[in-house]
Amino acid sequence: MTMRDESPAAPHRRRGRLTVYLGAAPGVGKTFAMLDEAERRRARGTDVVVGLVETHDRAATAAKIGTLEVVPRRRVTHRGTTLTELDVDAVLHREPQVALVDELAHTNAPGSHHPKRWQDVHDLLDAGIDVVTTVNVQHLASLTDDVEAITGVRQRETVPDQVVRDADQIQLVDLSPQQLRRRLAHGNVYRPEQIDASLRQYFREGNLTALRELALLWLADRVDDALTRYRTDHDIATTWPARERIVVAVTGGEESETLLRRGARIAQRAAGAELLAVHVLPTDGLPSAPPAAIAAQRALVESLDGTFHTVLGEDVPSAVVDFARGVNATMIVVGVSRHSRWRQALLGSSSAEIARLSGAIDVHLVTHERARSGAPLPSRLSSLSPGRRVAGWVSAVAVPAALTALFVALGRGAVSLPTELMMFLAGVVGVALVGGLWPAVAAAVVSFVCLNWFFTPPTGMLTVADPENLLALVVFVLVAAAVASVVDLAARRTVQAYRSRAEASTLAALSRSVLSGEDTAQAVVQRLALTFGLDEVRLESRPDDRAPWDTVAHARRPAGASAAPSTAVTTEARIDDARRLVLVGRALPASDRQAIEAFGSQAAIVLEHRRLREQAASARELERAEATRTALLAAVSHDLRTPLTAIRTAVDGLAMPDVELDREDTDALTATIQESTGRLERLIENLLDLSRLQTGSVRPVLHPTSLEEVVPLAVEPWLAELDLDVPEDLPLVHTDAGLLERVVANLVSNAVRHSPPGARVRVAASSSADDVELRVVDAGPGVPDDEKETMFQPFQRLGDTNTGTGLGLGLAVADGLARAVGAAVTAEDTPGGGLTMVVAVPRAGGRR
Incomplete structure (x- = not known):
């Protein structure tokens, strides 16, 4: 690669902006659109030059260039043929504000600075020059196979999708198939002798329609990425229905297949819609459905071109809605509750709660054979462990009974009623700390009965003679329930706060280590596995959308690490098109998606840092090698030539047939040969030793x-x-x-x-x-x-x-x-x- 000189201010110069005119097919007018853009910018006073515009012998295109300044092309001779290419050095020397470079996917002639023109464009962007360029959709690398299947033509010149995706602005240039065929028939695209064959082959109406759809779908994906970045950068949590995303809430029951197929049919009504299935696991990690059923539904979703996601949540409706908002969904598909009517009346239903929480997201309620069948579902009333729940219900009875026995033993009148109320209230708070809200409410009710029966006149019956005592008992129950609710909520928030603080501390430490260059991708995935208690974490990457995933870093939780029981759940967290995290183990709650994304971002930074370090090390090696070669050539040109010249002169003197040398002259010439030969040997030995040292062969x-x-x-x-x-x-x-x-x-x-x-x-x-x-x-x-x-x-x-x-x-x-x-x-x-x-x-x- 040829090294170019740059001014000292180059590292501080802003990077140029890239504008791409994306053509849905050849001949749609992307070059004309680019030249129109150049005219508009020049009219605003911008310094614009034509780096390279391919006219293809079209008079209209050549005339369109008009008075725009054209940088002369670089001529390259290859196999007896003279080719012209973009002269990158000439454009850099000219230093315009904007350069036009046609046909981004073009392959340069051998001997050029770079093999591809898009790499030349990157040189211009790095120099702070804005570039306006063109490319057709069939030249995008990820669409090569699709284009060949449609048109029967294999594209040899391609450009990586990411090059176009990273553009600051993409303009789609499109024509209807009928318009483009008329343009072709009028001779505005190809020479007359090529028109008939083109209309019959590549430019068939079906081909052009398919290419047009490919361009629109590809651009929609790029716009969707930009929208996601914008919403993330601006902390926008509300749903923007820019693209149909159908979220199906599955329980693992038999009705889930019906919901998934209904969601798939809804998604098929809108081109480019996405189908996402979400299954919520309880916070204790216990599965709500047999693993085989979940696996079967995952396979069904994938067969319907959807994705399956498993999240963890204390409350199923909240977890589903949080997930839907996180993916910017436009509709949630849920099934009619399987609970009986009386249970729905008492406890409500998940579908109704999802509809209440969904806000701007539409909720589609689907009936099924299992609706209102009364089939039991696992309880989600508490996130406490089974042992604490049992202890809570036992203490709900034992604590009031113990206090009652204590005050009866002390004798009637030994303790006033207000004191007894406060002691029973303290007992209810203790029950709330152990067993949560509902055991505390039960303890309050039991305490009310005990206080009324044993300590409120008239005793021995559930009546109250003094209205003030009745008021005190009622207030006691209300206060006890309220305090129990607050204590239970505080306990939950404390657990969440500890967890959030641990995650924040871990992320902060991770960020510091990554930014300081002390961390690796392996350390990132290891931290992720330990922080979230996962069985296995893999960081994978791929060079393009169609390539298989390669594992960059892989970590497993240490065998001795403690964690809650886990199910074999595999979760994919996409970092970008080329990188993803694969998480194996327990399911993560919907609220942890942001933390996982933060870990993914840090992993991406690590990979980018590693790539930059490797590039920097390679550049340093090339720089040292270049300096060594330059110095070697400069030194060898004289220092090796000097002894050789002395040896040659002495040998010529000894070999002259017409000159007779005496013994002294002969000895002097021989000594010169010996001295110069020794010097030459030492120089060559040093060069060989240096070469051995630099190649590590010593x-x-x-x-x-x-x-x-x-x-x-x-x-x-x-x-x-x-x-x-x-x-x-x-x-x-x-x-x-x-x-x-x-x-x-x-x-x-x-x-x-x-x-x-x-x-x-x-x-x-x-x-x-x-x-x-x-x-x-x-x-x-x-x-x-x-x-x-x-x-x-x-x-x-x-x-x-x-x-x-x-x-x-x-x-x-x-x-x-x-x-x-x-x-x-x-x-x-x-x-x-x-x-x-x-x-x-x-x-x-x-x-x-």
């Missing part, structure tokens, strides 16, 4: 080694210019002898090369508790402190312009090889001037 073999065996071999070529001090009693080092020898040789060669004439380089070794240090000391010019950070990078000559210093690879190779064997190379200043290179090699643990 494989050291570490074993105990003596420096006395390594250092003399490494410094042998420079012994005449060295002072060597390597004691014999040094401990062994844990290293690769061959690689460490290369490290020492490079450091010594560098020190000798930079030492002043006549100055000797000192090589000394000493040991510490953990390492053996080898010091290479020279008296050269030294290195400034600010350059010591970069001196170990390839091709760094540290300001030395002497070409005889080589490619600047010695220190880079030495540092890389040292790291490979577990050693470390550092630079220090030599007292009195110069540079000291310190090689710290880990000890092997034993002394000689």
Whole structure:
């Protein structure tokens, strides 16, 4: 990929806006519409240029361009044919406000910056240039198979759906099939020799009608996504009936099949309508229907092209309505209650409550064979555990009886009636805390009877002589019921508050870790499984709408984690078209959908962060590789050519037939060949070592080694210019002898090369508790402190312009090889001037 220069302000420049004219079929006039848009913008004073408009030899299209500025196209020669493409660099250099780019799905000629034109458009958008472009519906990647089935033609040039979906504005350009066929027949689309074949094949009226419907449905999905985002961004909870969504409330009973089929028929009346089935489970996790029945109804919904959802809720009608509002439903289909008339009169029915709560959502009531059959349904009166409910009803009788026994034992008159009322009221509150509302109401009634019979004159009968006492008893019952209701409600709200706080705390911690880059997709799904007590959570993604789902991250709840009993319920939470969460375990309440969506958003952020990190790492690698290649080419052009030139000159001198050389000249030329060959060998060895280091192909073999065996071999070529001090009693080092020898040789060669004439380089070794240090000391010019950070990078000559210093690879190779064997190379200043290179090699643990 060609690297383009950008101004320093580019990272802060706004991204350009993309406008797409979507054609329902070829020839509907999308290019004309784009040019009309350009004229309108230019009339408003906007700087507009034509980056590329395909006229297809149509005079009307060429004339439509008119006086718009046209950026010359880039010419590409491929297999002897000259092709013209969008010149992205020319448009970027021109810097217009708006650029017109026709045919977004076009495949570029080989040798272009990008293989596809939509990628060129992204370059323009990244540079802050608004782009107006065109594409036909048959070129959308997700519709390729559908278009082939309709027209019999396989589209070779496609554009990913997401590219068009992400556009800031999409304009549908459409014509009726009859109008388009007339336009084609008049020669406004194809050349005369192509008209008859086109009318008989691709442009048949049925084909055009089907393509038109595909375009409308695809655009409706995109508009629906935009509406969902808008409602979410603006916290709109009311239903907007922009699209028919039919929610069918199923109980798992035999009547559910009737409801589902009726809902499917209603959905079929409106094109693009959705069918969603929702089944509410009680808060204690117990199933309201056999799992086999739920599975059969799930399969039925899927066969009807609908989706099945399971939610958890304390109250069935509220959960159904909450779900319907959450999906922006337009109708709820419910069945007539299975309860008998007397039970409906006492307790009401779910269908009537759904109708009362639905608000703007229509409710369709369906009768069935099981209506009013009296078939029992599981109770939803309390969300408390069975043990607490039993304890509540027992205490509803036991607490008043105990208090009665206590006051009777104390004797009549020992405690006043107001005190007895307060004690019984306290008992009712205690029952409410244990068993909830209805046991507390029962306790209040029992307390009323006990107070009336035993403590209110005349005792021993259910009559009250003093009207004030009667009033006190009645007020007692009312207050007891009210207090019990408040206590029960407070207990429920406390549980909900604790749960909400836990979820908020978890989401806050998750957000902080994700935004700081400390979290992964695996951590997100693990947190989700633990927070909601799910058996299994999978984060899945796919490259396009028709590709299979791939698991990105997968988590299971630890075997020892406690959770409420769960049923095998699978819930799908769609993040976007390319990502989803699959939740396996207990069903989640409708109120948790928002929290699940928040987790999904964080998962999407994690995936996007991971993708950006990978792209950044790849870009850094490419940048480093590009810098290395550039520096290598710049250095090799001279530093490798110099010894080769010297060798060639010396060889030519020795081989000249008409020149007779004496012994001194021959020896001088031979010495030049030897010196240049040695220099060339060192350069090539350094290049090969650097290549091995950068590709990770260095494989050291570490074993105990003596420096006395390594250092003399490494410094042998420079012994005449060295002072060597390597004691014999040094401990062994844990290293690769061959690689460490290369490290020492490079450091010594560098020190000798930079030492002043006549100055000797000192090589000394000493040991510490953990390492053996080898010091290479020279008296050269030294290195400034600010350059010591970069001196170990390839091709760094540290300001030395002497070409005889080589490619600047010695220190880079030495540092890389040292790291490979577990050693470390550092630079220090030599007292009195110069540079000291310190090689710290880990000890092997034993002394000689």
